[in-house]
Amino acid sequence: MALKGLHHLCTHSVRASPEDATMAPNDFTGQVALVTGGGSGIGRATCLLLARDGARVVVTDFNVQTARETHSLMPNPEKHLALQMDVTQQSAVQSVIATVRDKYGEPPSLLVNAAGIMNIDPSFDKTGDVVINVNLKGIFIVTEAFTEELLKGNEGAQEDKGVIVNIASILGKLGHPDFRHYAASKGGVITYSKSCAAHMIRKGIRINCILPGLVDTAMTKPFTEEFRQSICDKTPLPRAGKPEEIAEVVVFLLSWRSSFMVGACVEVTGGDGM
Numbered sequence: 001m002a003l004k005g006l007h008h009l010c011t012h013s014v015r016a017s018p019e020d021a022t023m024a025p026n027d028f029t030g031q032v033a034l035v036t037g038g039g040s041g042i043g044r045a046t047c048l049l050l051a052r053d054g055a056r057v058v059v060t061d062f063n064v065q066t067a068r069e070t071h072s073l074m075p076n077p078e079k080h081l082a083l084q085m086d087v088t089q090q091s092a093v094q095s096v097i098a099t100v101r102d103k104y105g106e107p108p109s110l111l112v113n114a115a116g117i118m119n120i121d122p123s124f125d126k127t128g129d130v131v132i133n134v135n136l137k138g139i140f141i142v143t144e145a146f147t148e149e150l151l152k153g154n155e156g157a158q159e160d161k162g163v164i165v166n167i168a169s170i171l172g173k174l175g176h177p178d179f180r181h182y183a184a185s186k187g188g189v190i191t192y193s194k195s196c197a198a199h200m201i202r203k204g205i206r207i208n209c210i211l212p213g214l215v216d217t218a219m220t221k222p223f224t225e226e227f228r229q230s231i232c233d234k235t236p237l238p239r240a241g242k243p244e245e246i247a248e249v250v251v252f253l254l255s256w257r258s259s260f261m262v263g264a265c266v267e268v269t270g271g272d273g274m
């Protein structure tokens with residue numbers, strides 16, 4: 001009897017109609033997406049996939065020149081925006097969100113926190129202040145500004161209002177002897193994402209987190225070939241990832257397809273650290 005009931009539930013939860021099977025993978029039409037660190041690497045790849053899937057994309061970066069380059073790579077650039085935004089500056093973040101609301105008549109409902117830095121040279125940022133400010137406090141600042149705007153006058157309602165994806169790192173789970181501050185900042189992103197996810201889901205905002213492994217971007221370019229190879233050698237799929245391979249998981253986590261995922265930390269590492 002119990003099994004019969006389960007079977008009944010299962011057949012109802014499977015999307016099997018041909019119409020569903022041919023649907024576009026993600027459809028963000030009508031939604032405004034804000035991406036931090038959108039001028040490079042994983043943030044840039046995410047902006048391009050969001051534009052592919054119909055979102056109006058606000059590319060933000062500390063480096064506005066690179067944000068504009070990302071913008072210029074998108075089809076229909078008039079739909080999208082490129083803005084300078086330092087995630088460590090609360091007033092700058094609030095002003096970007098106000099600009100977005102003015103331009104589109106609504107605040108962003110999708111947020112990707114991709115901005116980040118790594119203190120590869122240990123003589124830079126000995127106290128770890130810069131890394132913590134950008135990688136961790138930056139996520140606090142942007143998330144608070146985004147959720148506050150989205151919930152304005154509508155805090156209690158239960159409908160889906162927004163989705164956030166935070167980019168942490170597999171080092172936030174594993175630690176690393178050479179990147180102690182960085183790994184600690186990313187560990188913070190993981191626990192902040194889980195805490196925030198639990199806090200926000202009943203207000204209609206869904207939050208998840210991605211833990212990438214080694215990805216070929218500007219951030220990892222300074223690695224020596226020997227170091228890079230040593231990471232590949234210990235990875236079951238022995239190569240670095242491409243930014244697009246992370247971005248595809250980002251857009252999945254932003255889409256309705258992941259609607260039952262809350263506070264998840266998804267490892268996208270080629271098997272490193274599993």
Ligand SMILES: NC(=O)c1ccc[n+]([C@@H]2O[C@H](COP(=O)([O-])OP(=O)(O)OC[C@H]3O[C@@H](n4cnc5c(N)ncnc54)[C@H](O)[C@@H]3O)[C@@H](O)[C@H]2O)c1
Nearest residue numbers: 037040041042062086087115116169212214215217218219
């Ligand atoms: N590349 C990897 O191997 C790897 C692995 C795990 C996690 N990550 C994480 O992925 C995210 C994206 O990194 P990436 O590899 O694409 O690096 P990247 O250097 O290509 O891009 C990072 C972007 O963040 C921007 N940025 C830096 N400080 C900022 C600030 N204060 N305000 C706004 N923007 C700022 C930079 O200008 C740059 O455009 C980061 O959070 C990084 O820690 C990367």
